[in-house]
Amino acid sequence: MTRASHNVPEALATRIIHAGSPPFVDGTAPVNVPVERTSTVRHASTAALHAVHARRKAGENIASYGRHGSQTHRALEDALLALEGGVRAFLVPSGLSAISLTFLALLSPGDHVIVTDSIYAPVRRLDALLLQRLGIEVSYVEPNDGRLEAAIRPHTRLIFTESPGSLLYEICDLEAIARVARRHDIVLATDNTWASGILFRPLEAGADVSVLAATKYVAGHSDVMLGAVIARTEAVATRIAAAHDVLGLTIGPDDAYLALRGVRTLPVRMAQHQRNATRVAQWLQAQPGVGQVFYPALPDDPGHALWKRDFSGANGLVSFVLKDADQYAAERVADALRLFAIGASWGGYESLVTVVAPERLSDHAQWNRSGAVLRLHVGLEDADDLIADLEQALQHARVAELHAIGG
Numbered sequence: 001m002t003r004a005s006h007n008v009p010e011a012l013a014t015r016i017i018h019a020g021s022p023p024f025v026d027g028t029a030p031v032n033v034p035v036e037r038t039s040t041v042r043h044a045s046t047a048a049l050h051a052v053h054a055r056r057k058a059g060e061n062i063a064s065y066g067r068h069g070s071q072t073h074r075a076l077e078d079a080l081l082a083l084e085g086g087v088r089a090f091l092v093p094s095g096l097s098a099i100s101l102t103f104l105a106l107l108s109p110g111d112h113v114i115v116t117d118s119i120y121a122p123v124r125r126l127d128a129l130l131l132q133r134l135g136i137e138v139s140y141v142e143p144n145d146g147r148l149e150a151a152i153r154p155h156t157r158l159i160f161t162e163s164p165g166s167l168l169y170e171i172c173d174l175e176a177i178a179r180v181a182r183r184h185d186i187v188l189a190t191d192n193t194w195a196s197g198i199l200f201r202p203l204e205a206g207a208d209v210s211v212l213a214a215t216k217y218v219a220g221h222s223d224v225m226l227g228a229v230i231a232r233t234e235a236v237a238t239r240i241a242a243a244h245d246v247l248g249l250t251i252g253p254d255d256a257y258l259a260l261r262g263v264r265t266l267p268v269r270m271a272q273h274q275r276n277a278t279r280v281a282q283w284l285q286a287q288p289g290v291g292q293v294f295y296p297a298l299p300d301d302p303g304h305a306l307w308k309r310d311f312s313g314a315n316g317l318v319s320f321v322l323k324d325a326d327q328y329a330a331e332r333v334a335d336a337l338r339l340f341a342i343g344a345s346w347g348g349y350e351s352l353v354t355v356v357a358p359e360r361l362s363d364h365a366q367w368n369r370s371g372a373v374l375r376l377h378v379g380l381e382d383a384d385d386l387i388a389d390l391e392q393a394l395q396h397a398r399v400a401e402l403h404a405i406g407g
Helices: 012-018 046-057 071-084 095-106 122-131 174-183 234-246 253-264 266-285 304-310 327-336 383-406
Strands: 088-092 112-116 137-141 156-162 187-191 209-212 227-231 290-294 317-322 352-355 372-377
Touching: 012 071, 012 253, 012 266, 071 088, 071 209, 071 227, 071 253, 088 095, 088 234, 095 122, 095 156, 095 187, 095 209, 095 227, 095 234, 112 122, 122 137, 156 174, 174 187, 227 234, 253 266, 266 290, 266 317, 266 383, 317 327, 327 352, 327 372, 327 383
Parallel strands: 112 137, 112 156, 156 187, 187 209
Antiparallel strands: 088 227, 209 227, 290 317, 317 372, 352 372
């Protein structure tokens, strides 16, 4: 006797718990997908080998060689599709490689791409060190108030956004940008790492491609380097699949397993990140030495209205401006923190702090003020402890400043 199957609508949290679960064999199945480690796929016969190659040529996501992945990879891909939507997910070694794959798959020499100005900083290095050499032109624009459409040229083939941004959390009106892209027959891709599918699903808002640094919230435990590209349509997926294959992009099965483990707990982790970050952000707003706090869930954040319209929640990223302070003052605060480790990433269970380099802010249209900026990733520690740590660090910096003035 088998269990009955019913077409019952399921919430996202339920779907990502069960997506990619191992099938029953002889009446039993493990809860977790097995980790299949192999560099070679064996075939029972040459006829079987030819059949597998034919299926791959027809577009089926099946392995004829270890680089194509295993059932461990397929399980993670299924979970990411449950998370983001779309028809095909591609796994790559990092978030930056996911961005690079998207550009190389969808652009050719002579093409033009529009990138929103608050983009992840390494994209500008990708432009300077590779895209320009390949004859691909990039324009950076502030995406609102019609400026993006005005930047379109006859040879524009791609619009690439990041929403929210990862320093000041600028939010694009992705639905409006999608309408512009459709009018001009341009592919729209977006970096959705901030929301990671659980807070916003850009493919449903009209994007053709969603890019994830799965290193961050998807994996969630600061032990995996991983990226993913999710395509909304078969036409776009076919182009990405070709580039993914010839570039030889692959990840290890152990990383796929660890990321799949992270997906299962993503909703509860993200909810706690938001609870802690909201408390920290509100506390920072009340501090006399803080000039501005950037966190989309705050009512006075510049992106709050769009966040409230499009997103189901927020994450653990909070940035704030130290009033009348320079980079050295910000570094004194960072050095004085005890629970916030100094580190450039985010999305894990732990709290982190980064002093944002001024040159990384100068390209952001939203940045029009003075002062040093610190970015916090508020982790899963007790919020009272994190606030106490920030309080002592800010006080330490004030005392050091007074001593410097007095000395």
